[in-house]
Amino acid sequence: MSDRSTIADAFADGPAFIPYLAAGDPSYEASLEYVEALDRGGADIIELGLPFSEPIAEGPTIQEAIVRALEGGMTPERFFEFVEDLEVEASLVCMTYYNLIYQYGTGEEGPRPFVERAAAVGIEGFVVPDLPAEEADPLRAACDEFGLDLIFIVAPTTRGERLERMMDRVSGYVYVQARLGTTGARDDVSDQTGATLERLAGYDVPKAVGFGIKTGDHAERIVAAGADGIIVGSALIDIVADGHASGAAVEETAAALETRARELVDGAARGAAADGNVPEPEQP
Amino acid sequence: MSDRSTIADAFADGPAFIPYLAAGDPSYEASLEYVEALDRGGADIIELGLPFSEPIAEGPTIQEAIVRALEGGMTPERFFEFVEDLEVEASLVCMTYYNLIYQYGTGEEGPRPFVERAAAVGIEGFVVPDLPAEEADPLRAACDEFGLDLIFIVAPTTRGERLERMMDRVSGYVYVQARLGTTGARDDVSDQTGATLERLAGYDVPKAVGFGIKTGDHAERIVAAGADGIIVGSALIDIVADGHASGAAVEETAAALETRARELVDGAARGAAADGNVPEPEQP
Amino acid sequence: MTDPTQTTKPGRTDRPDGSFGRFGGQYVPEALMPALEELEDAYGRYVLENEDGFMDEFRARLADFGGRPIPLQRADRLSERYDREVYLKREDLLHGGAHKLNNALGQVLLAKYMGKERIIAETGAGQHGTATAMAAAHLDMPCEIYMGRTDVNRQRPNVFRMRINGADVNPVDAGRGTLKEAISETMRDWSRTVEHTHYVIGSIVGPHPFPAMVRDFHAVISEEAREQCLDRLGDLPDAVVACAGGGSNTMGAFHHFIPDEDVSLLAVEAGGSSLEVDEAAGVAPNSATLSTGDEGVLHGARTTLLQDSHGQIMESHSVSAGLDYAGVGPELAHLVETGRVTPVNVGDRVALEGFHRLSTEEGIIPALETAHAFGYLHEVCAEDGAIDDDPLGETIVVNVSGRGDKDLETVIEKTAEMGLEAAPDMSVFDGGLR
Amino acid sequence: MTDPTQTTKPGRTDRPDGSFGRFGGQYVPEALMPALEELEDAYGRYVLENEDGFMDEFRARLADFGGRPIPLQRADRLSERYDREVYLKREDLLHGGAHKLNNALGQVLLAKYMGKERIIAETGAGQHGTATAMAAAHLDMPCEIYMGRTDVNRQRPNVFRMRINGADVNPVDAGRGTLKEAISETMRDWSRTVEHTHYVIGSIVGPHPFPAMVRDFHAVISEEAREQCLDRLGDLPDAVVACAGGGSNTMGAFHHFIPDEDVSLLAVEAGGSSLEVDEAAGVAPNSATLSTGDEGVLHGARTTLLQDSHGQIMESHSVSAGLDYAGVGPELAHLVETGRVTPVNVGDRVALEGFHRLSTEEGIIPALETAHAFGYLHEVCAEDGAIDDDPLGETIVVNVSGRGDKDLETVIEKTAEMGLEAAPDMSVFDGGLR
Numbered sequence A, B: 001m002s003d004r005s006t007i008a009d010a011f012a013d014g015p016a017f018i019p020y021l022a023a024g025d026p027s028y029e030a031s032l033e034y035v036e037a038l039d040r041g042g043a044d045i046i047e048l049g050l051p052f053s054e055p056i057a058e059g060p061t062i063q064e065a066i067v068r069a070l071e072g073g074m075t076p077e078r079f080f081e082f083v084e085d086l087e088v089e090a091s092l093v094c095m096t097y098y099n100l101i102y103q104y105g106t107g108e109e110g111p112r113p114f115v116e117r118a119a120a121v122g123i124e125g126f127v128v129p130d131l132p133a134e135e136a137d138p139l140r141a142a143c144d145e146f147g148l149d150l151i152f153i154v155a156p157t158t159r160g161e162r163l164e165r166m167m168d169r170v171s172g173y174v175y176v177q178a179r180l181g182t183t184g185a186r187d188d189v190s191d192q193t194g195a196t197l198e199r200l201a202g203y204d205v206p207k208a209v210g211f212g213i214k215t216g217d218h219a220e221r222i223v224a225a226g227a228d229g230i231i232v233g234s235a236l237i238d239i240v241a242d243g244h245a246s247g248a249a250v251e252e253t254a255a256a257l258e259t260r261a262r263e264l265v266d267g268a269a270r271g272a273a274a275d276g277n278v279p280e281p282e283q284p
Numbered sequence C, D: 001m002t003d004p005t006q007t008t009k010p011g012r013t014d015r016p017d018g019s020f021g022r023f024g025g026q027y028v029p030e031a032l033m034p035a036l037e038e039l040e041d042a043y044g045r046y047v048l049e050n051e052d053g054f055m056d057e058f059r060a061r062l063a064d065f066g067g068r069p070i071p072l073q074r075a076d077r078l079s080e081r082y083d084r085e086v087y088l089k090r091e092d093l094l095h096g097g098a099h100k101l102n103n104a105l106g107q108v109l110l111a112k113y114m115g116k117e118r119i120i121a122e123t124g125a126g127q128h129g130t131a132t133a134m135a136a137a138h139l140d141m142p143c144e145i146y147m148g149r150t151d152v153n154r155q156r157p158n159v160f161r162m163r164i165n166g167a168d169v170n171p172v173d174a175g176r177g178t179l180k181e182a183i184s185e186t187m188r189d190w191s192r193t194v195e196h197t198h199y200v201i202g203s204i205v206g207p208h209p210f211p212a213m214v215r216d217f218h219a220v221i222s223e224e225a226r227e228q229c230l231d232r233l234g235d236l237p238d239a240v241v242a243c244a245g246g247g248s249n250t251m252g253a254f255h256h257f258i259p260d261e262d263v264s265l266l267a268v269e270a271g272g273s274s275l276e277v278d279e280a281a282g283v284a285p286n287s288a289t290l291s292t293g294d295e296g297v298l299h300g301a302r303t304t305l306l307q308d309s310h311g312q313i314m315e316s317h318s319v320s321a322g323l324d325y326a327g328v329g330p331e332l333a334h335l336v337e338t339g340r341v342t343p344v345n346v347g348d349r350v351a352l353e354g355f356h357r358l359s360t361e362e363g364i365i366p367a368l369e370t371a372h373a374f375g376y377l378h379e380v381c382a383e384d385g386a387i388d389d390d391p392l393g394e395t396i397v398v399n400v401s402g403r404g405d406k407d408l409e410t411v412i413e414k415t416a417e418m419g420l421e422a423a424p425d426m427s428v429f430d431g432g433l434r
């Protein structure tokens, strides 16, 4: 595990709120506003999606966001400019698929050029949904070289040797996938979440739970169940999509995002207070 | 060969004119008029078609006549009434397919009941296009019993042993098929006709040529080539069909038929005169 | 190929004109008789006596081009459902998708040996037409197919396949525009062109030697099936079930079992919408000739027919174009008369249910013709009752005469119309094939 | 099934994650990794080691249900035309009408051995979907198929066949609505349902162990073809030609010839309307991945792809839905890189000409996918030039991967659009399939 992690600090004082948006959805400018609104709303870490044409791990909500972002002209290079243009306090994590990382630069040097450039613009970590631990060594090495975190997703089905292999390589936090399936906002809280958190209890890395979190209430229950952070994507993108569809002003949508962010932050805080079982943030 | 033939007499004084019509085309009443008009026009023998639903030997002209006659309600029983109602001098030959002959009566006695009834109404012979000599013995026997003729069709391809077999069984006349194919009026005279007539020269039975004869001119050439008679169907049915299609009065169509009949009779006579080779009519 | 124990001699039968008992013969226009003589001669030499290695070449082409031998497959789920052993003879796997190629390939090859230069054929479902078009393309012979207008419209994919194989397709407008009219029209063409053209008739119908010859080309079905049964089951089956239009499928499936008197042979005809007949209109809403017809002469042979009391041929009806014919082959008529073959029938609805059952339970989409056999199987086997008493017994071979790709549209339409229960939800099909 | 001389070990390859040289791997969401482990284990035991007689049952079902062995046929007229020996491996005769059943049957049976309760699959041309639906019906497994909306519209008959076999068909609206999107969508379903569902992938693509396993199921093609060549010709062919989409057809046809270094192996890709690429629009008017693509990661594997300079996957295009894919299997990418397989391509027009040529000259209507192989054959063989210099040589085996029943409508439309010369007059087709 990398010992250069800075992201873990975000878990230091209470449960972390980790929103996800697709960069450039529905346009470069609007997307900047939205990300900044989430930052104001209390984001500790922001997962910024760099859109890939074949997002096999995403449900319909994020797929559509990706289509909007691609149609708006988002590319890896624009993405890095986007990050440079952002004014946020939260740590930034880049969420994308491996082919975009792999192709960057000459395409002959593997993931290194991408990581180097990401580090230069202030990205602090990666989530790569189609890169299991087994294929991650080249990216892990590049991250180590430039001091970035590599976050892995733990699925409800991840166990035993494979879990070990992943925990050997993870840094920053683990992304606990709350249920089987693709991303997307749901109305219930999965039983699988508790079981996964239990399996992870022995590992000293923050556990952020995602997939399907929608309301403050969800956030509360997830944190009460032992999560160190909540990751929220589709529920926020629904707000972006609604605003886009209805032609609402960018400020209006940004305000709605900020409001929802606060609701989620408050819910998470309630969850932490209720059970008092907020895990002590580890010092790396 | 039957020695009760009366049909052969029709060939006694010059070439015989043998028109064909489908009985009941396009209606019972009109059809009676048309047959009688041909009789007035000089018919020596009339081939009266009893329509069958699957007329495999007919071209489109006669097929359509058959459809009209069937739609007009023609049946074997009506056909016999039709023959009884006719007032003509010409000998009458029934042209039909074997299934109708075979099914008549109880359907268990073979062709006999049909032949018996035909004889009773004054039919003097049969042409059955789907009954080759090989299958004809039962019908031949019934014809013998009731004194009727059984006419066979000689095709351009009929030769050798098969021709012998047919000539052993034929009576009345042989129907010389002028060309390969189905019935239908044509504008030319086939070369095959002469060749067939030559093959038949040694047999002492009248040779009537049919398939495609249309005009007096055709008739002339056919007779000049050695035919003892001409059989004309489609060219006459064209007149019936035209009259039917244009809604002409029955008398008008009848008159046109009579005119065409005379033209054909005259043509045949010219043919006989020109070559002087009208064969001596045999006395049975 | 020939079998000394069969009731009628192959090729040459009881009478010199090629009868099967009272049935058969050569009731055709005189112009065609020499061609039949020529064909009889060629059949005798090439087919029966393997002159010039004809049969060897035929067998080799059936194997390489056609895909023979064709498997005999155990139908696991039907066997379980009916608690019997149900085996499928998979003629649907033959090139072209039906048993028809056996005969088409045989005849086109024979025409080549005879020096003919052109092929004509009639077709009903289009299966014989496509088989003939394929065989003609394969053997480099020009080919024209006659097809009733009604059939052209309800079997479009097959029309396209014939055209794509380079054959001309001539729609026939006479009558109701089905197989009967197509045969009549092809005979007319043949009367004109007989000297250089061979008429590849599509079933065991027509004048001698067609019924015997077509049967011999198809007999490979029962030859294989019988051997496969002996190899796999160590025994003969209790029954062989096959659908019958003209009867080539039945005779192909039955021929080598005929001497095995303990094997029941079931010919399943199309019961259409009803077995009643409308005499006045000349229409039979079925084509259950063997069950409801009687003796007559049609298309060159004395056989069992659907006809009215005057002897006019009826317009038959079936949801499956390939069974929609008012006659049967003379040999089949004879075997029914002598009791060796049992004629049965099922209607359109039961056939469609059979179609869906085989498709969803066995993963084989049968032709609608074939589906009649499965409809019948179900009618017998789904009953409670002692197996000993029923006509099928424990071990049953069903001949899967063809695949149903050609029938998709009809099936979708009819399934909706009849509101069939067993069928999958077809609502996504709204809008038909395009 | 396994061959000690092949360059990569079957099942387990150079690296423990199942690579072929640089290519392969398991680039999938974490949630699927346990399923891949489970599958790898099952593949090792059942397929490679024939545990519980799995391979015996698979082979027996391929024979009885599928119709194997499949003939190797000499193409008489093409051989004459090109003055070479052209042989056809007739996978079009396999049940369902394409080589696809080899794999579908293998995987559905494996899923059953693994205790899975549900089958999902993607499909492009609909051939893999119909094969999977048939196999699932045959083995009594519920089945859902994902198919891009564009493909649903251009391969309607196959949609109907899947439904009639009882499978659900889920149209995918994302992207251009072709195979690429269908695969992505099926992976999403699998991520949700992985515990009781098996994803029957339709080509040698995807994460390990799919590429090796799918190849092994299809390897029966080359196993038979190689034996048939030795039996009939007493020798190996000079070349094997097969069309490549994802590559299952090529790898099936090539696998057992790989150690025979004198046998040229030609993978024919779809050249579409042009080999040029529209970077800005992200569109390749072809799917000639091996000729024009480069390395990347797609659908679980590192392989050769059509992608833009950023790594976004291109929308590929081909007249044949089954070749219309922006990637190839990692093993094929590897064999091309090492020079063992030669990638070539022909465009839509040449493929259509090949389609008509095989149909009218050999009496076999090929799938449009397959037609690409014949288009290529013609391009090489119709040239004047020394046979020694060209990539094919004297004796050529072409894999007839499928039949063209599904393509009639497209062919009619495109033939008219392109005004092809070699094609039969299509004017009677006005009005399309109904």
Ligand SMILES: Cc1ncc(COP(=O)(O)O)c(C=O)c1O
Binding pocket: C098, C099, C124, C125, C126, C127, C128, C202, C203, C204, C243, C244, C245, C246, C247, C248, C249, C250, C321, C322, C323, C367, C369, C370, C401, C402, C403
């Ligand atoms: C699939 C199939 N099965 C059976 C038949 C019936 O064959 P026959 O008319 O020779 O009995 C046909 C005829 O077209 C057919 O296509």
Ligand SMILES: Cc1ncc(COP(=O)(O)O)c(C=O)c1O
Binding pocket: D098, D099, D124, D125, D126, D127, D128, D202, D203, D204, D243, D244, D245, D246, D247, D248, D249, D250, D321, D322, D323, D367, D369, D370, D401, D402, D403
């Ligand atoms: C008939 C046919 N041939 C070839 C192919 C290509 O197979 P693959 O994509 O595995 O190369 C397909 C795919 O659908 C097909 O249907």
